[in-house]
Amino acid sequence: MGRIAPLPINFTLIRAPHADGRSTPVAAPPGSRNENLPINPFENSGHLLAQEAGSGGVNLLWLAIGIGAVVVLLYVIVTVFFGWGRWKSSRQNIDMELDVGVRPRLDAFLREFAGKMKWSDDSTERLCSAAEEAFMSLVRQDEGVADAANRQLRVAIRRDGDAAEMEFIAAPQGTNLEDQMGMIRDRDTPVSGRDLSLRLLRHYASSVSHRQYHAIDLLTVRVKGSR
Structure with missing residues (x-):
């Protein structure tokens, strides 16, 4: 018969305390713990x-x-x-002189607005045509007036439901347009349409209103649009 190799047995040495305070190393089986020794809290x-x-x-x-x-x-x-x-x-505003040479700026301003509104080509053209007619009506009104060349123009436009509302205010240079627009809006008596050539403008716009105070004109035009 062959020689049988002994099985390895692992023991752990622990210290067994005596009554007189001494301790003697003894072997303990694997996995056992000496209850009398403190447990390492950082183990x-x-x-x-x-x-x-x-x-x-x-x-x-x-x-x-x-x-x-x-x-x-x-x-x-x-x-x-x-x-x-x-x-x-x-409202989005653009300021310029009341002069026919600024019409390309006004047209570009309105087409950018219509693009943001995603209006159709027909609605965009109707908006630009109404604005040009309103602009030219103010220019024609100044013909023959000595100080007409000194007038400034502000065009303000905002969305109102499915329409765009434009305001054209023409006033002498140096006028506080914000104050004048607020004051003229509060006036209850619009100028008769015969004072401006507005019949063609009404063909493009759903509503037109003209107010005047001394040398200041406020023309409000509403144009409906669609996508």
Whole structure:
């Protein structure tokens, strides 16, 4: 018969205390623990810290993702509902001299507005035609007036439902247009349409109103549009 190799047995040396305070090293089987010896509180601290760090990193990642999603959502809400709504109701202005040479600037300004509104080509042309007729009506009114060359013009336009409302205010140079527009708007008596050549303008516009105060004219034109 062959020789049987002895099975390896692992023992751990622990110290067994005596009554007189001495201790004697004795062998203990694997896995056993001397209840009289203090347990090392840092025995598994490295492993626990690694687990906590891993779970903490995952939690921070999800927290960052959640905060980012909320920020994006708030930005979309503010931009779409507040910014877009404010743009739709706010006036856009352009200032120029009341001179026939500025018509290309006015036309480009109105076409840009119609593009933002996504109006059809027919609606865009109707808007530009109404604006040109209103502009030329003010120019023709100044013909033969000595100080007409000194008048300035502001054109303001804003969206009003499915229409665009334009305001043409012509006033002497140096006039505070904001104050004058507010004052003239409050006047209840528009000028008769016979004072301006507005019959062609009414062909393009759904409504036309002309108010005048001394050397200041305010012409309000409303044009309906579609996409």
